[in-house]
Amino acid sequence: MADTSFVPAASQSRKGKLALRWLLYILLGLFALFYLMPLFVMITTSLKSLDEIRTGDLIALPREVTFDAWRTAWSGACTGIQCEGVRPFFWNSILIAIPAVAISTLLGAMNGYVVAQWRFRGANIIFSLMLFGCFIPFQVVLLPMARILGMMGIAGTIPGLIFVHVIYGLGFTTLFFRNYYVSIPAELTKAAKVDGAGFFRIFWSIFLPLSLPIIVVTVIWQFTQIWNDFLFGVSFSQAGTQPVTVALNNIVNSTTGVKEYNVDMAAAIIAALPTLFVYVVAGKYFVRGLTAGSVKG
Amino acid sequence: MTKWLEENTPKLVLAPSFVAILVFVYGFIAWTAWVSLTRSRLLPKYEIKGFIQYERLFDSPRWDTAFSNLFVFGFLFIAIAMILGLVLAILLDQNIRTEGAIRTIYLYPMALSMIVTGTAWKWILNPGLGLEALVRGWGFPDFTFDWLVNPDMAIYTIVIAAIWQSSGFVMALFLAGLRSVDQEIIKAAQVDGIPTWRVYTAIIIPSMAPIFLSAFIVLSHLAIKSFDLVIALTGGGPGYATDLPATYMYAMAFSRGDIGQAASSAMIMMMVVFAIVVPYLYSELRSKNG
Structure with missing residues (x-):
């Protein structure tokens, strides 16, 4: 689509074209401001003292930069009765996300490999059923899941949350790998079988080495989903096992004491940092994951 | 024995996931559906009593608010995010030198948790x-912007924050779509002297119908599941002015101890999702296999 850009219609003067070009850049810049403004406000607010917040205005730069709010947010802010900041909860989120991402990605890779390359009767139906699971509103499984976690003795624990994230991540991870492996010619598998390679051997030495891009996409997708999750976190955790999103919400909505907006903002940025970091270093793969489910390949 | 094992390895590998999905998705849906037909309150009961929970649901003014909010919010969110996304994509499609950087800026909110988004906007809109204070400070002492605490307007703050979060994603979808349109047709149109805007309205946009559909499905899915954003931004308030079905369900399940209401509201949510997603998935799977 590069070439349609304001092709000179005979009547259009050079000047008019230039003005249009400027207008275009101004518009794009204004939109960029709209998207950046909340992040800017969060950062500046987190660096101000409470006094300055009360007397200054929303978009002013801090007159005096202070990191007190960051310190409080990290290790002193109250989430209910506990006043240890977001640090322990940040740690919880890591403990939840890493195993959940690893397990769901591994299972998704194996499932996708089976569905794409080892078709058997019913494999497509199984895949459709799994795919469908991606779309259910999770409210419909909250009540029974709470009971089952209780029966399994992992209610309110980190393993419990890992379990939940693995189960409900499977649909997407399987979809990602299936769509990737389906484009690899089936002859490859057939030839390897003729040569006497088995199921795991073919996966290990043919498919896995080809899979790096889709592994990156899946890991990023799962990590973002799990790190940013709130519904499961708030439903299936208890005081000591809450993920960082739940802790953040508790800090912001705690009703005791003075409202410390700078601490709220610092805590919000801390909670957002890991996924923002992933986005900045691997944006291409992040976008690919987002669009994988929605654009027909 | 080893031969059997060899032949059935693929099935054995897939089996645990399949069983898990069967139990934890379909089994759980069945459980919720069953309980929604009982008189369950604090504890589940399993004796079917008909549609009593659904009658209670539709008699409840709070559900009424939540359900109509879903349509107000969903409609505005989807419509504005699609229009904004399309406009941004077209603007960005004009040989912009800094396109990569701008795209990164437009899309980063999608990497944030809704709780973070809600926290930020709650502070900006307070x-x-x-x-409000900012604009008043600029010399407009009568300026009022109190949507966040105004029961009639609070739902629109959710729309604003949700659009901020997701419109960049819609832009990315549309941009990918614009780039996949056949370049030859566009060149031909240009040679014929057709103005750029006509090329867009008559050729490019109509050929992106599948992308509109995808964007619609993704956005409506996001709208129905919206829960975190409401909790972080308004907590469902003032009163329950910004309740959505998702927050209603959560309140019934975990703070009101009304399992019957929680189950029936969850079932309604699922039916809304199915009404949108099933035809889409069905056509997708058919076109892929056929």
């Missing part, structure tokens, strides 16, 4: 120290 009437005391936020935007």
Whole structure:
């Protein structure tokens, strides 16, 4: 689509074209401001003292930069009765996300490999059923899941949350790998079988080495989903096992004491940092994951 | 034995996931559906009593608010995010030198948790120290922007924050779509002297119908599942003015101890999702296999 850009219609003067070009850049810049403004406000607010917040205005730069709010947010802010900041909860989120991402990605890779390359009767139906699971509103499984976690003795624990994230991540991870492996010619598998390679051997030495891009996409997708999750976190955790999103919400909505907006903002940025970091270093793969489910390949 | 094992390895590998999905998705849906037909309150009961929970649901003014909010919010969110996304994509499609950087800026909110988004916008929109105070400080002492605490307007703050979060994603979808349109047709149109805007309205946009559909499905899915954003931004308030079905369900399940209501509201949510997603998935799977 590069070439349609304001092709000179005979009547259009050079000047008019230039003005249009400027207008275009101004518009794009204004939109960029709209998207950046909340992040800017969060950062500046987190660096101000409470006094300055009360007397200054929303978009002013801090007159005096202070990191007190960051310190409080990290290790002193109250989430209910506990006043240890977001640090322990940040740690919880890591403990939840890493195993959940690893397990769901591994299972998704194996499932996708089976569905794409080892078709058997019913494999497509199984895949459709799994795919469908991606779309259910999770409210419909909250009540029974709470009971089952209780029966399994992992209610309110980190393993419990890992379990939940693995189960409900499977649909997407399987979809990602299936769509990737389906484009690899089936002859490859057939030839390897003729040569006497088995199921795991073919996966290990043919498919896995080809899979790096889709592994990156899946890991990023799962990590973002799990790190940013709130519904499961708030439903299936208890005081000591809450993920960082739940802790953040508790800090912001705690009703005791003075409202410390700078601490709220610092805590919000801390909670957002890991996924923002992933986005900045691997944006291409992040976008690919987002669009994988929605654009027909 | 080893031969059997060899032949059935693929099935054995897939089996645990399949069983898990069967139990934890379909089994759980069945459980919720069953309980929604009982008189369950604090504890589940399993004796079917008909549609009593659904009658209670539709008699409840709170559900009424939540359900109509879903349509107000969903409609505005989807419509504005699609229009904004399309406009941004077209603007970005004009040989912009800094396209990569701008795209990154437009899309980063999608990497944030809704709780973070809600926290940020709650601070920006709070009437005391936020935007309202800012504009008043610029010399407009009568300026009022109190949507966050105004029961009639609070739902629109959710729309604003949700659009901020997701419109960049819609832009990315549309941009990918614009780039996949056949370049030859566009060149031909240009040679014929057709103005750029006509090329867009007559050729490019109509050929992106599948992308509109995808964007619609993704956005409506996001709208129905919206829960975190409401909790972080308004907590469902003032009163229950910004309740959505998702927050209603959560309140019934975990703070009101009304399992019957929680189950029936969850079932309604699922039916809304199915009404949108099933035809889409069905056509997708058919076109892929056929």
